[in-house]
Structure formats: C-alpha cells, structure tokens
Amino acid sequence: MIENYVKYLEFITKKLDSFFENQRDYIFCKKGCAKCCKNAQFPYSLTEVTYLLQGAIELDEDTQNKIKTNILNILKQKEDFKGDTFLYDCPFLIDDVCSVYNYRGLVCRSFGLINQNPLNNDNKTKIPFCYKEGLNYSNVMDMELNEITPEKYAQSGIKEEPHGYNISYEFLTDKDFERGFNFKFGEKKALIDWLIGFKKY
C-alpha cells in the first residue's frame, strides 16, 4: 500500500512543483531557511508518518540520535505544557535542514504557496506567514493592510500575477486521491503525537 502512496506523492509533488514554478517570482525559499519547520503542529496521517520514518531509518546513527533527542525533548515540553495548542520545532530538522527531505509529508511540500481553498466557508486566502520576514510574497504585500494589493503588484513589475491554490491539508488528503491511487491515509494527528512510542527506547 505504501507503494501506492508513493505514486500519489510523485503525482502531487509534480503538481506542487508546477505551482511553485508558476509563482517563482514571489518565492524566496532556499536551503537553510527553516522558519516553516518551527513553531507549528505539523498534521500527519499514519501513511505519511510511516513513510517519513522509512526515511529516518536510512539516516546515519549520529543523525538518528539527534532526532531521537529532539523527540524526547519535545515530548517532555509537551508533558509540561498547560495551554491549548502545543507548538514545537520539527524533530527531523537538524542544523536547519530537513533530514528526511525526500520522505517529508504533504504539509511540508505545500508550505510557501498561497492557500486558497474554495471550500472554505469564508473563502479566506492564506498568505504564508514568512512574508512578514521579507520572504514569500513580501514583494507584493502591503504590510500595513496585510494583503496583496493591485498597487503593490503594479510596482513589482512581475508579469505572472500572484495566485492562490487549493493546497489545504484537507484537500491534499482527500478521499478522491485515496480512491484514485488505491491507498488510505489513515488516522491524522500532530507529527509529535505519532512519536510518543520513542519514550520506551
């Protein structure tokens, strides 16, 4: 079944790559920029985490030990956490580089684009937060209004317009993809909650 998920992953990654390519004048992602791998929840399905761990098993012992230390530290922080939503830095991020890049999940592959989900009740457009740091879409954002404006776009001189895509996690893990590629995503929860078993080792 994981083979069918990998086929889906190839299909969707190609699609996402074409979106990034179309929006390349607004995208400032580069290796070592890991702000989107920090301070978040990282939703993952059972199938995604199974594949991610497949990648982790292939890593050298030193890197695996660093990941394990990260996981244990985060689990400890989570135990002590008293608020509503626990946010954490991804344990697979080592020296600001993803140690399991080829095995990363869907949320990791789509971040950086504008999310525009037509099924959202409020049809709200979500601009990646890193525009505030002078990164993606910052060249067309009006920082006071917190939105992309026609004036800013005109000033940018960029030919391709800024464009949103339906890249919500709900859409990327839709049942139609399960049916089309013959696999199941399975249960979904925060990545760290899949890693609780590491406490025993």
Ligand code: SF4
């Ligand atoms: S999406 Fe933003 S924070 Fe993430 S790598 Fe790209 S520029 Fe950096």
Ligand code: SF4
């Ligand atoms: S799996 Fe990799 S890309 Fe995804 S959040 Fe973790 S470090 Fe970032």
